[in-house]
Amino acid sequence: MKLLLLGAIVMASLAVGLFFLRFWRDTRDRFFLFFAAAFWIEGMSRMAQGLITVSEEREPFFYLVRLFSFLLIIAAVVDKNRSKSPRAGRTNRPVAMPHS
Numbered sequence: 001m002k003l004l005l006l007g008a009i010v011m012a013s014l015a016v017g018l019f020f021l022r023f024w025r026d027t028r029d030r031f032f033l034f035f036a037a038a039f040w041i042e043g044m045s046r047m048a049q050g051l052i053t054v055s056e057e058r059e060p061f062f063y064l065v066r067l068f069s070f071l072l073i074i075a076a077v078v079d080k081n082r083s084k085s086p087r088a089g090r091t092n093r094p095v096a097m098p099h100s
Contacts, residue, residue: 006050013043034076038069045069 017039024032045065 038072041069
């Protein structure tokens with residue numbers, strides 16, 4: 001039963017990674033590329049967990065791989081928010097429209 005669930009998680013992770021890759025291809029936004037990489041890393045980690053005979057989730061290797069994929073997601077969010085910050089000297093005041 002455990003291998004069946006791991007296989008479903010691997011399939012879902014790889015499919016979600018392809019989903020984000022398609023959005024990256026359309027927009028060229030690094031945010032989607034980081035998410036795709038994070039989900040592929042997570043999927044490969046789960047696949048390795050299912051293929052290794054002494055597969056224990058408590059092993060540090062699996063935690064480090066998951067930590068790396070979560071750090072990629074955090075980096076994507078930080079990068080996205082940093083790129084949207086207003087430039088110095090610019091204000092966010094709305095432009096006044098002339099009356100007609």
